[in-house]
Each structure stands twice: as structure tokens, then as C-alpha cells.
Amino acid sequence: xxxTPSPPTTNACxxxxxxxxxxxxxxxxxxxxxxxxxxxxxxxxxxxxxxFNALTGLRQHVGNWAGKTVDRAEGGFEYHERRYKLVDLxxxxxxxxxxxxxxxxxxxxxxxxxxxxxxxxxATRLERDLNLVLQILQITTRVVVAxxxxxxxxxxxxxxxxxxxxRELGVPAVGMAARRGTGIEDLLDALERVALSPxxxxxxxxxxxxxxxxxAVSHLAERITQHVPGVxxxxxxxxxxxxxxxxxxxxxxxxxxxxxxxxxAGPRSETVPEEPDA
Amino acid sequence: xxTTLDRxxxxxxxxxxxxxxxxxxxxxxxxxxxxxxxRIRADRSSPLGDPTAYLVRGSLLVLRRNHAGRIHVDRHxx
Numbered sequence: 001x002x003x004t005p006s007p008p009t010t011n012a013c014x015x016x017x018x019x020x021x022x023x024x025x026x027x028x029x030x031x032x033x034x035x036x037x038x039x040x041x042x043x044x045x046x047x048x049x050x051x052f053n054a055l056t057g058l059r060q061h062v063g064n065w066a067g068k069t070v071d072r073a074e075g076g077f078e079y080h081e082r083r084y085k086l087v088d089l090x091x092x093x094x095x096x097x098x099x100x101x102x103x104x105x106x107x108x109x110x111x112x113x114x115x116x117x118x119x120x121x122x123a124t125r126l127e128r129d130l131n132l133v134l135q136i137l138q139i140t141t142r143v144v145v146a147x148x149x150x151x152x153x154x155x156x157x158x159x160x161x162x163x164x165x166x167r168e169l170g171v172p173a174v175g176m177a178a179r180r181g182t183g184i185e186d187l188l189d190a191l192e193r194v195a196l197s198p199x200x201x202x203x204x205x206x207x208x209x210x211x212x213x214x215x216a217v218s219h220l221a222e223r224i225t226q227h228v229p230g231v232x233x234x235x236x237x238x239x240x241x242x243x244x245x246x247x248x249x250x251x252x253x254x255x256x257x258x259x260x261x262x263x264x265a266g267p268r269s270e271t272v273p274e275e276p277d278a
Numbered sequence: 279x280x281t282t283l284d285r286x287x288x289x290x291x292x293x294x295x296x297x298x299x300x301x302x303x304x305x306x307x308x309x310x311x312x313x314x315x316x317r318i319r320a321d322r323s324s325p326l327g328d329p330t331a332y333l334v335r336g337s338l339l340v341l342r343r344n345h346a347g348r349i350h351v352d353r354h355x356x
Binding site: 094128 | 302305306309310311334335
């Protein structure tokens with residue numbers, strides 16, 4: 001390439017097809033002045049922490065944080081000159097059962113308003129893991145499905161049809177083997193595409209066709225919006241309240257819904273214009 | 279043949295027909311992939327026979343007998 005001597009961190013690698021994620025700069029634990037927030041969700045044991053470490057350059061075993069002390073691990077990375085804050089949520093099978101881990105993950109998705117959420121799923125247990133994907137799509141459609149462990153799946157004779165999966169879900173699905181660093185670039189591309197898209201995505205919705213329920217949901221959602229402007233998905237909150245979700249009931253009763261909306265993702269850098277609401 | 283999950287022997291398969299569980303536990307079982315219509319196989323039991331591991335949607339789940347006994351299944355023949 002160039003004959004001039006280059007500094008050790010030249011971007012010459014950026015032109016090399018073999019170098020995965022060449023545009024990625026890992027920022028470790030320093031997510032300061034970030035432009036965009038990425039939430040990382042997924043079932044336990046899907047390699048979520050491996051993805052987290054691959055993106056941030058952190059090496060510690062992130063593990064499954066118990067809710068009380070450290071509720072979510074955070075790290076940062078830079079991609080195409082934008083700074084991202086990556087929030088690692090506790091691994092959960094669901095967002096609807098009642099456990100502290102699930103409350104933390106769910107509260108962040110509903111109220112933290114991440115610009116994009118990566119849901120890590122295990123290619124060898126795709127059927128089970130899609131439950132969480134569908135639940136998250138009810139909350140936000142700014143989602144990328146990261147199908148991890150494709151190498152292991154291949155050994156079991158499983159191949160994943162990503163185009164079909166993506167079409168069915170209405171959001172991008174990318175294949176990864178995070179342990180080997182494969183698929184990181186695809187994930188970054190998809191995250192960037194979704195995070196920067198001004199349009200909302202047509203994510204798959206679980207529909208109910210019950211007119212009485214629909215009326216109750218609309219009515220309640222309207223009141224929630226009046227009461228707490230800025231709730232990203234009032235319909236989802238309404239549905240959970242009707243279902244008798246104790247954590248949300250408490251949040252409403254104690255007036256915490258408003259606090260939760262007040263950007264728990266932390267302040268963003270001021271040079272970036274507000275994201276249009278999805 | 280209708281029975282409950284705890285009555286399957288290791289290696290036997292069945293289809294879930296109903297969950298006789300309410301509230302958060304029902305939700306939990308469903309989140310782990312056990313719903314009416316789900317195929318399930320008894321994999322192996324611990325030495326004392328409780329709990330038992332079941333194969334559901336490609337992953338192993340371990341259930342205590344008192345939970346398994348509330349999951350109604352249709353045992354597959356043969």
C-alpha cells in the first residue's frame with residue numbers, strides 16, 4: 001500500500017478483507033460522550049458476554065450480574081467515527097416472569113430508550129430463544145438479532161436461513177461465531193443501520209384480535225401518555241398493567257414511571273441532534 | 279395416552295396437552311418453551327428419581343416431580 005511509514009494504528013487494515021471489524025475501535029469501560037446507545041439482550045449462555053467483550057475489548061468475565069449491586073455492565077466502542085455505549089443486560093429467558101434480572105432488562109428496554117437493541121440468540125436453540133426476540137419486538141422494533149454459535153450449530157448439522165429469518169421478524173438477523181470473532185463486522189453494520197435509520201422497522205408483532213381487550217389497551221395507553229409524556233411504548237405498558245404485572249403496578253403507584261422515562265441511559269453527547277421518536 | 283410428565287420413563291416422548299399451573303410458574307414454564315403442543319422427551323433422572331431432565335426444543339430442562347406432575351401430556355406410542 002502506502003510507502004510512507006505509518007503509525008502503529010494505521011487504518012491500512014481497514015482495507016484488508018481478512019481483518020474483521022477493522023473500523024471498530026474498542027473503548028473498554030469508557031463510554032463517555034457517546035452518540036448512540038446499544039442494549040445487549042439475550043438468553044443466558046448464548047455468548048452474550050463474548051459479544052460484549054468482542055465489541056468493547058474488555059476481557060473480564062461479565063457474567064450474569066445479580067440485580068442489586070451492579071445492575072448492568074457498560075462499555076464503549078467506536079465504529080465509523082461514532083461512539084457507542086454498549087449496555088449489557090442480564091441474561092433472561094423472558095421479560096414477563098417476575099425476577100429482578102428480568103425487571104432490570106425490561107426497564108432498560110422500555111424506559112432507557114436504546115437506539116438499537118442487539119438480541120443474542122443461540123443458533124442451536126433458535127426455537128426456544130426466539131421467545132425473547134418476540135417479546136422484545138413488542139417493546140421496540142429497533143432490534144438486530146445476532147444469531148451466535150453458528151459454528152457449533154453447523155457441527156450439529158444446523159444451518160440458519162438468515163434472509164428468511166430476517167424477513168419473518170422484520171428486523172436484520174446476522175450470523176456470528178463471536179468466540180472466533182466472525183460476524184462482528186456484520187453485527188456492527190446492522191447495528192449502525194438500525195440505530196441511524198429515521199424510519200421505524202416493521203418488526204413482527206404478536207397480535208390479539210379481541211375487541212374488548214383492544215379497547216381497554218387503547219384507553220389505558222392514552223391515559224398513560226397523558227400522565228407520563230415520553231413513554232416509548234404506552235401500549236406495551238398498558239398491556240402489562242392489564243395483565244397485572246406487579247413491578248409495573250408498583251412503578252405507577254409510586255410515581256416512578258416518570259423517573260424511569262427520564263433517560264436512565266445517561267446523558268448523551270450534546271453535538272448529536274435528538275433521535276426522532278420511533 | 280393421557281398422563282402427566284412425571285410418569286414418563288427415560289427415553290419416552292410425549293406432547294404437552296395442558297399446564298395445570300397458574301401465575302408466575304405457568305409463565306415461567308411457557309418461557310422455557312413448555313406449551314400445549316410442545317414435544318418433550320424424558321432424558322434421564324437423578325439417582326433418587328427426582329428431579330428429572332427433559333429435552334425441550336433442543337435444550338435440557340430439569341424439573342422437580344411436583345412440577346412435572348402438573349404438566350399433562352399425551353404419551354407417544356412405540
